[in-house]
Amino acid sequence: MSQHDDEQFRLFVQRQWGSLVRTAYLLTGDRGTSEDLAQSALEKTHRRWDRVLRRDAPEVYVRRVMVNTAISWRRRRRLLEVPLLTSDSALTRDAYAQVEERQLLLAALRRLPPRTQAVLVLRYFEDLSEADTAEVLGCSVGSVKSQASRGLARLRAEFSPPAPQSPVRLEEEVA
Structure with a gap:
């Protein structure tokens, strides 16, 4: 060189x-x-x-x-490797909700399969286009789209609030 x-x-x-x-x-x-x-x-x-x-x-x-x-x-x-400490995955309480949410998101991201994780990091954290992400990963744009879709669906499922329970009606309580 x-x-x-x-x-x-x-x-x-x-x-x-x-x-x-x-x-x-x-x-x-x-x-x-x-x-x-x-x-x-x-x-x-x-x-x-x-x-x-x-x-x-x-x-x-x-x-x-x-x-x-x-x-x-x-x-x-x-x-x-067998991790002995869970210091990376253990969440510490923080006064700021935004910091806590970021930690939760990073932990959820780490639980995704490596390829899906790579697609989400490149697409949404690095802000690469689908074509650029596909080029970096050496795959098709369709593969990037499907991996991103599946990864986002898993993250949404993990972060979606629990379904609200139906309120108990007074007539049912009395009877």
Whole structure:
């Protein structure tokens, strides 16, 4: 890799680091792991930087690497790691309802299948179009639509208020 390519990569990392770590956090649910994921994706991207530049879409490439790596880590972790502490999933009471709702949403997002989680993160948190999301994930736009629909339906079901019970009529109480 030429010195010019190295400089371009360094500038790319400086511009995109915050956004990549945010996306990684939404995919992993843990700050330390998100930084590891972003760094790992950037390392894999650096190896192919000259080819990535020819495609004129380094942001898409890095995000695709992040999604694939996160899914791979999740599969491996499921088999090898047994979490001893539930500190990431335990919700702490907070005075602000908005913060609490955000924590609940992130926890619900983490319970979705990895591919559905990736679609929702890219579409709604990163605000990518369906076509861009499909490009990042290497799938069809229809697949993105169906995954998003199923994922949103699961989140809505989890956050919908319980059905109201019918009020007891006075005549029934008296009888």
